[in-house]
Amino acid sequence: MIIFFSDKKKVNLKDVGGKGLNLIHMIQAGLPVPKGFVVTTEAYTTFIKENNLEEKIHTLIKDLSADDMMGLEDAFQKIENLFQEAKIPSNIHEHLNSAYGRLDSLAVAVRSSATAEDLPEMSFAGQHDTYLNIIGEKEILEKIKSCWLSLWNPRAISYRLRQGVPQGDDQLGIAVVVQEMAVSEKAGVMFGANPLNNRRDQILINASWGLGESVVSGIVTPDQFVIDKSSKDVIESKIGSKEVQIIQQKQGIKKEKVPQERQKISSLNEIEIEKLYNMSETVENYYGEPMDIEWVIGNEEAYLVQARPITGLFPLAESYESPNEKGLQLYLSFNRIAQQVSEPFTAMGLEIMRLEMWGVLAMMGINLGKYPRAFKVAAGRVHFDLTPLLRNPKVWPKISGNLAKKDPIAGKVLMEFLEKNKEEITSVKSKIKLPPKFFYFVFKFAKKAIGAMLQPDQAEKRSVDLAKKHIHEIEKAREKAHSNQEKIRLIEDKMKSAMEVIVLQCAYFTPGTQAEERVSNKLEKWFGSNEMLAPVIRALPNNPTTRMGLQLVKMAYDLKSKKQTPDPKDPMFQKFLEEFGHRSNMELDVGIPRWKEEPDYIINILKNYIEQDPEGLQMRLLEHKEEAEKATLAIVEKVKDEKGKFRAWKIKKDLQYMRKLLGLREQPKFDLIKSFALFREILLEIGEDLVTKGRIEKASDVFFIKFSDILKEKGSLVETVNRYKAECEKQKQIKTIPRFIINTGECLYGSTEASDGDGLQGVPISSGEYTGIVRVVHDPRNAVLKKGEILVTHSTDPTWTPLFISAGALVMETGGPISHGGIVAREYGIPAVSGIEELNKKLSTGDEVTVNGNSGEVILKKNIKDDK
Ligand SMILES: Nc1ncnc2c1ncn2[C@@H]1O[C@H](COP(=O)(O)OP(=O)(O)O)[C@@H](O)[C@H]1O
Ligand SMILES: [Mg+2]
The missing domain is CATH 3.50.30.10 (Phosphohistidine domain)
Structure with a gap:
């Protein structure tokens, strides 16, 4: 029922709660923690049982919801009354008396330590009660009871409801830490990483006068220090206003004003900062991760009074191959910048993306293997290490300019970061050497681009055929791949070739984008604006994405005129799926079902169109086409009138390139996703096989394991699947993701x-x-x-x-x-x-x-x- 911190017993969360558990660990790590003991959850459960409170509490809270403040308050009042009448069992009295007698000081802190507290995902900070400077057995017992009661205070119940922590479960309990009061001239918190910018190479300290209660409860603006971990230098210090402090009185604590002159000076000196720094280092070494610490300093001694994981840090990037990188590294968020998908990938989705990067590099003759180090995963999202490309500042404007086309803010954020860290980034010389294969590839690309210029009418067919041929090759190879190993080999091989196809397909529209740039610049120069160009790029032919939109509108129109509702079995719908069913939302993740598997989204869209005015929509899309033709003519006429025949002829040619080629921009990804859909089918086959072997529960679980798991040939993978699923769910909670992350942990959101x-x-x-x-x-x-x-x-x-x-x-x-x-x-x-x-x-x-x-x-x- 009572466990002393120093007992050296093996303890667990269920008995001593989060706060107690971490304090015991910190003693074991050799850190200075004020002496004390934990009144375990068993004492609480005994109290509840002997007073027959379980049923009563359950009835009071069972129908409450997280935002029903009145109801929560009411239930708490009633539980409080029950607790007041309830008696603390006599054996608890006895145990407590003898434990209290073993302490060196009469004044103690009585602190709640709930079982759902100080956990990696949930801090529960400040949800339960703490009483400082309590003297005497009777008072301590009373405060223990108050701590128990605080398990049911409105904010704690509401927090649990919101986080989905079960209320009636026997896992939910509360222990109480009883601990000597440390002399607290100053106190505060310390983060083993800087939560303000996410950097792991910095420590952040908040400090103020008196007891730390003033800092943790937020009633003062404390002093703030940022320390660089490697140099131990204080790189930032801000003096807070510290107007009030909480100090001890005879029994309990009180709030008072801080004398003017002490408000303005730093509450910590260098020696103290160093002590705290060392403490943080020991704690981080013990846990293997930076922690959030509460500390107290008095009589020149520093004490640790709490340690918990830091919640809310954006995860560090991991490499598929554990790297030993020195110096600053900058990783671009593929999810955010390249694809604008904020959701995390499934485990298998990440595998395919890794192969994609391998494929792109291999195609250029850069062989980094199937596990390229530049492929980084953080928070289930894909990142690419850009650092090797950034060693030479001359290329910065070009790289950031290219990025800006996809995401203007990214270009700006990148430049700012590079300028700020110029010295460090450029201190290493780039080792990238482009192999002959790269130039061969450039030649191949150029040949196709020139072909598109000479015969723009052929470009679409060529682009489509290139992809068709590749799909055919996958299908042929599929017939020969029987074992799981062969199937994985197939996916690897064809992913690599798919990357070559997708890049070469880009060659077909490149003359179009070049023409667009030329025309746009010229119109800007001649007429001060390129606005008249906008209608020209509407309703472009040869664009699979617009074609998809138009087909849906047509289908809706058809259904509406026949007074039918959308039906997946409808032949018209089936035909649509034949052409577009390989797509899906989040289509780059093979783990996500395709529209042909789950057509709900499309059905929904159709219903929505039918309710609107499909005929009008269709008209509008068709009108765009006419307008585009008119706008093209108008531009040519205007140039002819004002700038002469020759320039008009050149503009006309460029406008034709634009009309004929720009629509092909959507083709490469559209076709790539066809390969993905095939890979998905193959993976599901592997899934079926793993199900028959009893290694996973259902075929689609195959998306929550990695190739290496499959290749191990035996052993249950159920636990692995559950782990990856949980991981994926957890990462989904992160909604805003940074544009870049730095290997220090710093996140550049922009x-x-x-x-x-x-x-x-x-x-x-x-x-x-x-x-x-x-x-x-x-x-x-x-x-x-x-x-x-x-x-x-x-x-x-x-x-x-x-x-x-x-x-x-x-x-x-x-x-x-x-x-x-x-x-x-x-x-x-x-x-x-x-x-x-x-x-x-x-x-x-x-x-x-x-x-x-x-x-x-x-x-x-x-x-x-x-x-x-
Ligand atoms: N034994 C102690 N000696 C001195 N101060 C303490 C002691 N225990 C707690 N405190 C102060 O009280 C603050 C709040 O106590 P704590 O039990 O951690 O409450 P909470 O769970 O709300 O953070 C601590 O940050 C610390 O500054
Ligand atoms: Mg605390």
């Missing part, structure tokens, strides 16, 4: 500056202006967008296109002019703005806004929250 008033400043990606009602969409699968509503979301990919068609405008957190969202918005002539951070906090469904796709501004006209 954000646009907030403009004054009700305007949000973003980056313009598709011109035009539109005022309408906002619809915030997180998941396109069950979104319904009414005609003309403004789609507000973190980012979009081509599979969102069907939603776009009926949107009035688009506002996104991420995605530049050549992101899919940008391309498609321009094609449909929908004004679009991107690059506004934390949109879902700034705009809500129902708000009325004006989206200005020329200036990048989004102006709030009517805030739905004001109406409430």
